[in-house]
Amino acid sequence: MPNIKSAKKRLKQSTVRRTRNRAAKSAIHSECKKVLVAVASGNVETAETELRAAAKLLDQSAAKKTIHRNAASRTKSRLAAHVKKLKGK
Numbered sequence: 001m002p003n004i005k006s007a008k009k010r011l012k013q014s015t016v017r018r019t020r021n022r023a024a025k026s027a028i029h030s031e032c033k034k035v036l037v038a039v040a041s042g043n044v045e046t047a048e049t050e051l052r053a054a055a056k057l058l059d060q061s062a063a064k065k066t067i068h069r070n071a072a073s074r075t076k077s078r079l080a081a082h083v084k085k086l087k088g089k
Helices: 005-041 044-063 069-088
Strands: none
Touching: 005 044, 005 069, 044 069
16 A cells, blocks of 8 residues: 555556556457357348447547557457458358
8 A cells, every 4th residue: 555645646546547448448358249249140230230339449449548559450350351251151
């Protein structure tokens, strides 16, 4: 437990940021999972809808620097490849 005033403030700030980042990353994982479940079930329309939602969330998180922009781009690309493969069948 910090004793110095500035250290107390830093602890509070890091706690708030950690919880916010965890919530954002959890939401990203949930959205990506929805895309993969839709692809696994073979539903093209649902997969495309969920892909748009996941891409938006990834872009927003990258803009806020919750995740790295290259990581967001990579994840979007992989999800889009899954959906494209489903459309090809």
